[in-house]
Amino acid sequence: MEMLKNDDEDDCLEMLEAIKSVEQILNYKFKDQKLLEKALTHPSYTKSESYERLEIVGDAALGLAIINFAYLAYPHHDPGVLSIIRSANISTEKLARVAISSGLYKYVRHNSPSLDHKVKKFTELVQQEEDITIYGGEMKAPKVLADIVESVIGAVYEDLCFDLKATWLVVGGLLEPIITPQMLQKKPQPVSQLFELCQKNGQQVDIKQTRENDKTTASIYIDNKLIVSASSDQKDNAKLHAATAALEKMDIRSSFSENGKIGTAKRKAI
Amino acid sequence: MEMLKNDDEDDCLEMLEAIKSVEQILNYKFKDQKLLEKALTHPSYTKSESYERLEIVGDAALGLAIINFAYLAYPHHDPGVLSIIRSANISTEKLARVAISSGLYKYVRHNSPSLDHKVKKFTELVQQEEDITIYGGEMKAPKVLADIVESVIGAVYEDLCFDLKATWLVVGGLLEPIITPQMLQKKPQPVSQLFELCQKNGQQVDIKQTRENDKTTASIYIDNKLIVSASSDQKDNAKLHAATAALEKMDIRSSFSENGKIGTAKRKAI
Structure with a gap:
């Protein structure tokens, strides 16, 4: 019982540190830090609610934000280009790299021994990439890394009372560089x-x-x-x-x- | 040349009537009626820009609005249920029926002789349905009917400066009855x-x-x-x-x- 209490206390302190770090990454202070705690909790960590519901919200919010961006930035491109830009910017490949470049990948709370190994291997490979990888690198991008980006976006979106423009001001920078038609033109599939x-x-x-x-x-x-x-x-x-x-x-x-x-x-x- | 002018004049008058009717359906007056004109123009009508770009925006806006609805309405349902609710409410089947129940289907400007026939046949079948059809009826729902609902949602969204909450107040009623977990439970796939x-x-x-x-x-x-x-x-x-x-x-x-x-x-x- 004493052991369990200590474990729980350790977990709690670790999460407080994680929240602080992610708030620094985002340069945003959560009104409801419980949302961010949820966003950082993988389903294998069964003591708290996981990020799965927030991930669905974040995925849809990101999808619309990217479509808005492409629609306004490329008023003369045909609808096919808008769809390509959306897919390229919300793909597991792209978002997993966002998790690494932003540092978010360090703060997932989980209970799956194989996860750390996969993430470590992928992170090492990504850090060796010399250029922006759009279509898939040496190894399959671990889905957990894309999930965590989506769930953090979902948490910011809910914390900001479902205001997408305000959310984009907080999270848009994470996506940089946004994949543009010019980049896809230089690197066709x-x-x-x-x-x-x-x-x-x-x-x-x-x-x-x-x-x-x-x-x-x-x-x-x-x-x-x-x-x-x-x-x-x-x-x-x-x-x-x-x-x-x-x-x-x-x-x-x-x-x-x-x-x-x-x-x-x-x-x-x- | 005179003929062409007359044709163009007729088209223009017809579109003005269509805009008026759709504004009545939505109970919303567009600041920029050109957006609604675009939203009602099928790609086969080549004299004006088509609804295709707006349709992509409307699709993403509707996707997020429905996810927001499900997330807030069902705080204790698991993520799988959120996904099912989203799919059921943005499916071609559902949206094609929205085009018919709202009357929007009458105002698509197109130049495809086969379209009228398909839409007429589908409309007749839908009007014979006794209950809400979720999974596909006698005939494949014509995609144009779902497209027009998405493009009109996209037009309202742009006209309201990409404010999703304000957009939902205008278009949410079109989707009624929104397919709920209870409805899906009564009618499993x-x-x-x-x-x-x-x-x-x-x-x-x-x-x-x-x-x-x-x-x-x-x-x-x-x-x-x-x-x-x-x-x-x-x-x-x-x-x-x-x-x-x-x-x-x-x-x-x-x-x-x-x-x-x-x-x-x-x-x-x-």
């Missing part, structure tokens, strides 16, 4: 780029995937000839990495179109 | 209900689907015995109708659980 290029060249692309021992291998065939294979523990990443390698092998230089649409690519040599 | 029931009875369910001449036929087998088949031009609806028919054949009476979770069902006889 590798799989789409490969298909677009081969279509232009009148070539047939096939991506074959096989799974063994939790690893997916994606093999790219162009006109029935194997070009390259890549493996990953995540199906989509295997495909992405194989497409990236195929484009490199084909010695691609992206050619940026001038009309602001997502870029096309030119084939130099194969 | 037929396919889930069938699987749940058979699992309870230790029976094996298989749904086999075949497609011919644009029609999908779903056949339900219980313990390898064909129970019923149903066809529809929409794959999901064929499954839904077959499951509904199978449940009827099994003479089901729903038993509503007391804890507010989505209902379970009892088998009376087969």
